[in-house]
Amino acid sequence: MGVQLTKRAKPVDRRPMTWLESLYLWNIMKGMAVTIKHFFSRKVTIQYPEEKRSYSDVFRGLHILNRDEEGRERCTACGLCAVACPAEAISMEAAERKPDEEHLYREEKYAARYEINMLRCIFCGLCEEACPKDAIYLSKTHAPANYHRKGFIYKKEDLLIPNPLTEPEEYKKALGTIKREPKS
């Protein structure tokens, strides 16, 4: 005998089976009982496209880029989301706002390019936490599947929410059907 690692160890019974045991009747019945028990228990699967599970309250899905009440983009390309991103999924390029673009961008500087590589993104939400301008949020939709990798590079057009002033219909639709309970 070697070193005993646990007190629960049982010695293996190596005696030859009796005739009754070699019929396996009792063991088959025991196994079937386990199987049949599951017919009457609650199902763990759902019929997916017809039935859908609700997302958790803290679900983090696809990103959106926010606009303010006047429909101007909030992002100023400060780069805090990109530096906070553990997967290095976010990249951007900044530009200076011209005098005739003041209705488009909230601040002097704005993100001319803003891209999130959804192949890299791990949906941790650190970008949302880092943002000082309320510009990026994680929504409650997941990234849809795609046949090509290039379909996962989300650009500013894909991320920006509809303008509440010029596209009120789309904006309303984008708000979704999830009920928002006012925080007490």
Add this chain to the structure above:
Amino acid sequence: MSEENKLFKVTIDNITIEVPPGTSILHAARMIGGHVTPPAMCFYTPLKESGGKCRTCLVEVSKGSERDPRPMPKLVASCRTTVMDGMEVKNVTSQRVLDARKGVVEFLLINHPIDCPICDQAGECDLQDLSYGHGNEASRYEFKKRIFVKHDLGKYIQLHMTRCIMCYRCVFTADQVTNKRQHGVLFRGEVSEIATYIEKSLENDFIGNIIDVCPVGALTDKTFRFKNRVWFTKPEDAHRDCPTCCGKVTLWRRGNQVLRVTTRKDQWGEVQSFYGETGWICNECRFEKKDVNDWVIEGLSTIPRYSVKGANKYKALEVPHETVGEVIGRKPKLMMDIHTVSDVNNPSIDLSKIQGPATSDVFNKKQIEDKKEN
């Protein structure tokens, strides 16, 4: 003779050090280093007469000297107070100092716009470091912050007067480094501002150095404006044979683009000295030489670990040997070149070649051209 060589013994936060007479408390503390060092916003070692304005380096002197052991009644500015033999100084061990510094930070931030997300200095800003280290989390100030008429300082230097903390470093730099000072502090009190009295641009060969001495984002590089965040650019020491200046600089690169050129700074954020001379650089090196081929690169600059500037920096990009092609006998079809999809860091747009900040024209022009080609 022996009198001259005598070293003064000074104790700062219970750490004793011997320094030559005439050393300021701040310098003695810097010799010890670490948390003992008081922060300094206006004092700048290479600039004579600087210091004594911002009051962030206040320390408590609990024992004046060996001969006169009485404590100094008020907190003193460590950058302008020289050490005495047997002096005992309290910096972080004194609650009075910490409270005073908190108050100073609050005063400095009263009129500061706190537009760090836009500011190009963010990430290497002394005021950011100071307020993180010593300030309150929130502001108690409820009134309107002051605003200024915008002054144009020419094609190289961008002035944001709202961010200025009136440290006078740039004034001293213009006085001591350039041959003629063209800007200064106008008016008094709350309305005082850095400007050229008659609207004109700053055009001295060495005037670009005022960008480096500015502890906040009041004076920033127009050729770097909004090009990238400081912490996404890779700092590298480089030099070039410059006829006017020492030519030793730090290049801030993104890929092969030289986005910014600055002086080399030491661990206190001050311009390094080479062979006893302060390493100021000329405007040509700073603003005109934005090509890798203009420079001899010496290697990565050392960045302190706490600084965000060191985030996501890799010494060298090591691309592993690609074996897929050798195994399957042809090039893999599903490999994606990111530039075919991504617009960011488009190789055909060289931001370093654009004089000022990029606008929608720069990015849209390229898009329009691309659409024409397709």
